[in-house]
Amino acid sequence: MESNLMKQEISFLENKEQEINVKKDEVISLDLIDITGASLNLFLQKNSVCNLRIFYENAKNDLVLHANLVENATLNIYFADFSSGDSTLSSNVILLGDEAKSTFKFSSLVTKNDTKKYSISFSHIGEKTESNLEGYSVNCDTSKLKVEGISHIEKDSIKSKASQKIKAILFDETSSAIANPILKIDCDDIEASHACAIGSLNDEHLFYLLSRGIALEDAKKLITFGYLNPIVNYFDGKTKEELEALIKKGI
């Protein structure tokens, strides 16, 4: 079978603003590592698939992302934020064509006095479009996380689906997380859901692990690892190894 899978690591060295056009029927993977003050514009043509993997590894990061999806295009964004220092990410995906789909999954480990702000929005315009936001975060020390998830289903976007799920564990009382899901729905015939859970480690979960002989520190590590690790599956190669190492080190 012919494979049209393309891989690309995007570099912003010279150009702070990049445009990428994913051609009809093309399937591509893009990797973004440590971005400061850049913006990326994506255009996904008919039936194309783009897997965008963003890894904030080191210092301060900020990225602005815009994507336009036409008919039956799919954009999957996997975002791992393990950086130290403040960072922001703003993503704005427009599901223009019918049956366009987009997923945004993130995992972040927020420590020290860092502040992380994400604004993730989907505009549903075409019919039968789908968006899905799923995020996990572990917050320590005096760090702050602010996530704004916006799903806007416009008037003619019938039979569309939007879901948002955000979970944050606060390890220290001094850390904080705010998840602000906004569902703007101007169409009747749709499915939308959102769920946010922010809290300290679940006592019942901890008790269960402890009752099997696992020490408190290890039990916390297992739970944290469980929160952060699933994102690893979407990365590969060197990035994947680095990510795994960071998660192990971080917890």
Place this chain on the structure above:
Amino acid sequence: MDTLEIKDLHVSVEDKEILKGLSLTIHKGEKVALLGPNGHGKSTLLNAIMGNPRYKVTKGEILLNGENVLEMKVDERSRKGLFLAFQNPVEIPGVISADFYKNALQEHTDKRISLYQFYKVLDNASKEVKIPFEMFNRALNDGFSGGEKKRNEILQMMLLNPKIAMLDEIDSGLDVDAINIVSECINKVYEEQKTGFLIISHYARLFELIKPTRSAVIINGKVVLEGGPEIYQKIDKEGYEWIKDELNISLENENEKAMNQVSIGVCATKEIIKNGK
């Protein structure tokens, strides 16, 4: 001989006293059937023994082979040989079962367990409880059916090999085949290790399969009656009314009216009455 002693135990949940001076002793080689109407403190007892922080021990003692269990942390209690199979096992997202079991098993032995050894042990245990091995690559209890969760508790018991195993309604929600599987596992562990068992159930069916050596009945937060297997058999036929008459006790808690109708075969209905109040 391994012995768990509970003496004059008082336990409160959210400032409400549930156990009110409960005493009970279990030795290695005994299988104790623990009965009692809904809401009278059976699960509370097991949780207090295991050290669930929501259950506050206000008075009394728990001793394992003479050692003060109440001074031990939860994980230490497990390592000393106590095991609790939960009435409602939790699902823990992201925590892969196999990783967790390996950690737990490692905590219970001094020698380093290789991955190969671990997988062999897990593979054997998974065959005993008839859960496909692959399911342990998933998050703990994630997407498991009610019955699978219960069998998963038994699997962990088999891995950890406790001195005293406490099983909280291990048979609830199990189909006929699964009850047979679970009781075979319990019997096997008992044959091989002479583990002490404290087994809560509302159904004689499980007891008929595992043949408890003794029965104990909790009413109003106390063990009010102890004796041989004939007690659970009588409760199965006649409910709890005769105990109250014979011992001249009345039910103290607010569920009294519902409880008066109690027989051990109708647990689900009682739950509804209780919750409906």
